[in-house]
Amino acid sequence: MSQNLINLYSDTQTKPSLEMRQAIANADVGDEQQEVDPTTNQLQNMVAELLGKEAALFLPSGVMCNQIAVKVWTNPGEEIILHETAHIVNFESGGAAALSGTMSQNLTGERGMFTADQVRDALRPKGRHHPVQSLLAVENTANLGGGAIWPVDQIQAVCDVAHESGLKTHLDGARLLNAVVASGTPASAYAAPFDSLWIDLSKGLGCPVGGVLAGSRDFINDAFRYKHMYGGAMRQSGIIAAAGVYALENNIDRMQDDHENARHFADLLGDIPGIDVPDANIETNMVYFDVSGTGLSAADVSARLLDKGVKIGATSDTRLRAVTHLDVSRDHISAAATALREVCEAAG
Numbered sequence: 049m050s051q052n053l054i055n056l057y058s059d060t061q062t063k064p065s066l067e068m069r070q071a072i073a074n075a076d077v078g079d080e081q082q083e084v085d086p087t088t089n090q091l092q093n094m095v096a097e098l099l100g101k102e103a104a105l106f107l108p109s110g111v112m113c114n115q116i117a118v119k120v121w122t123n124p125g126e127e128i129i130l131h132e133t134a135h136i137v138n139f140e141s142g143g144a145a146a147l148s149g150t151m152s153q154n155l156t157g158e159r160g161m162f163t164a165d166q167v168r169d170a171l172r173p174k175g176r177h178h179p180v181q182s183l184l185a186v187e188n189t190a191n192l193g194g195g196a197i198w199p200v201d202q203i204q205a206v207c208d209v210a211h212e213s214g215l216k217t218h219l220d221g222a223r224l225l226n227a228v229v230a231s232g233t234p235a236s237a238y239a240a241p242f243d244s245l246w247i248d249l250s251k252g253l254g255c256p257v258g259g260v261l262a263g264s265r266d267f268i269n270d271a272f273r274y275k276h277m278y279g280g281a282m283r284q285s286g287i288i289a290a291a292g293v294y295a296l297e298n299n300i301d302r303m304q305d306d307h308e309n310a311r312h313f314a315d316l317l318g319d320i321p322g323i324d325v326p327d328a329n330i331e332t333n334m335v336y337f338d339v340s341g342t343g344l345s346a347a348d349v350s351a352r353l354l355d356k357g358v359k360i361g362a363t364s365d366t367r368l369r370a371v372t373h374l375d376v377s378r379d380h381i382s383a384a385a386t387a388l389r390e391v392c393e394a395a396g
Contacts (some may be wrong), residue, residue, distance in 0.1 A: 052293055054380045054387075056313075057359045059223075059251040059306075059333060059373035068254065068294045075290035081276070082108070083195030091293050092352035095260040098296070099245060100236030106289055110135075110222050110259040110282050113145045113246035114185075116274045119218040120267060121244070124149030127208070130185040133160050133192035135220055143350040147278075153177060159327070160190025161198055166207035171213050187220040188238060194327045195225040195310075195334030198302055200237055207241035214365050219234050219245035222259070226332040228251055231302040243267065252303050252333065253295035254374045255377045257288050296377040299374065306333040306372040309381050313370060316385035322392045333372045340366040342392045 055061045064072070066212035078084040088106050096104040107113050114136050118128065128144065130136060132154035136144055144150045153170050157160040172178040184206065188198040207217045219242040228235045240246050244263035261271055277283065283290075311330045314337075317323045322342035325335065339349045346362035353360055363369045372381070 049273065052357055054358045054376065054384050056359070056370040056372065056376060057361045058383060059371045061268050062250070062373050062375050064256050064291055065374075066256065067298070068291050071290045071294040074101065074288060075286045077284040077286035080285045081279060081281050081283060085286045087293060088289040091289040091296075092260065092297050094293065095247060096262055098235050099239040099247070100263045101239065101245075101262040102265045104260050104262040105268050105275060106282075106285060106292070107223060107246075107259050107261055107275060107280065108257060109145065110220075110246065110248045110250075111140050111276060112275070112280055113259045113261040114140060114218075115147055116261060116271045116278065117218045117244045117246070117263075117293060118144050118183065119148045119274050120184075120270045121218065122148050122150050123180070123182070125179060126150055126182040127172075127179040127186055128152045128183045129155065129167060129181060129215070131155050131157060131160050131162055131187065131190070133190065134185060134187050136185055136187075137192060137221065138192075138316040140324055149265070150183075153181070159196035160192075160193025161188060161196065161202065163202065163207045167209045171209075177262055181215055182215070183218060184215050185220060186217045186242075187222070189223045189332050189334075191223070191334070194336050195223065195330070196327075196384075197231055197330035197331050198238075199234055203238065204241050216243045221245045222248040223251055225300055226303055226307070229300065230307050230332050246273075249292045249295060252306060252373060253292070253299050255291040255295050256289070258292060259262055260292065277329050297378070302374065303333070304372065306376070307331070309333075309372040309376060309378055310335050310370070312378065313372070313381045313385060317388070320385070320389045320392055322395070323388070335370045335372075336363070337370070338367050339392075342395050344391075344395050352394075353384075354390045356390065358387045359382045360384070360388075370374065
């Protein structure tokens with residue numbers, strides 16, 4: 049089954065192509081801790097230019113990108129303002145509390161987004177009885193918001209409120225390039241209001257590992273210290289940085305195929321009795337759907353799909369998430385929808 053598995057579990061499931069593997073094999077390498085790995089330096093320069101920032105830093109994971117940014121911008125006991133569905137809050141093992149000693153003020157809002165007025169209302173009075181608020185964080189695209197894209201003017205507005213109040217701003221841009229491709233907005237335009245941000249290499253870009261954190265030179269100098277402290281030193285990291293260089297040169301524009309496949313999958317799901325797609329506005333590569341009308345739990349549906357060679361993860365008792373990526377074709381989408389229909393029909 050594994051060789052023929054249609055894997056819609058996540059875009060982290062991508063595997064490097066033959067061309068990417070060749071780039072890895074041919075990588076020129078050195079000691080990245082001494083900043084002499086030419087391929088790592090090339091990748092960092094490419095990302096800094098793409099995002100319009102002074103400098104960038106290659107890191108082993110996106111979680112490390114977020115956690116280092118939190119560490120640089122905050123002190124223990126200080127507060128981060130962010131959405132209640134943010135990755136930093138829900139999926140990083142409490143890292144902000146454990147590593148930086150921070151607390152969070154979690155905002156609500158449709159599709160993983162909040163407004164400038166909400167940020168303004170969340171600001172605490174200055175005084176000895178209140179925690180210092182030091183950082184505002186945004187996630188674009190918003191994962192639990194269904195892969196939703198933040199409007200640029202809304203990003204600018206929330207960052208303006210934060211900066212006016214002395215807060216730094218950070219963008220969790222794990223899937224930022226999906227937003228760029230879907231909206232036609234340059235990455236640098238999304239990045240401009242933020243003091244720090246990062247992009248993931250191991251999702252839509254199809255690399256086996258890594259993320260790249262960007263910001264001012266001073267910020268990256270501080271981040272490099274925490275990279276070492278957190279065990280992120282990789283020495284001859286050009287071996288894997290080469291995959292990122294290849295991806296930035298070849299795999300950005302093709303993300304549009306993933307978005308079209310996601311919309312096609314949502315359309316096919318709409319014709320299956322018992323399946324509900326609550327948000328029909330599929331902007332990028334994620335489709336959340338509800339199976340309560342089938343009489344089965346999401347876990348049951350997921351297990352029965354896996355028996356048919358389709359992997360889709362359950363995110364709640366009744367909801368699943370399908371994520372398209374470069375290893376999923378239009379034919380795979382049709383086959384996955386057929387399998388789901390068979391599961392629903394068998395459930396009566």
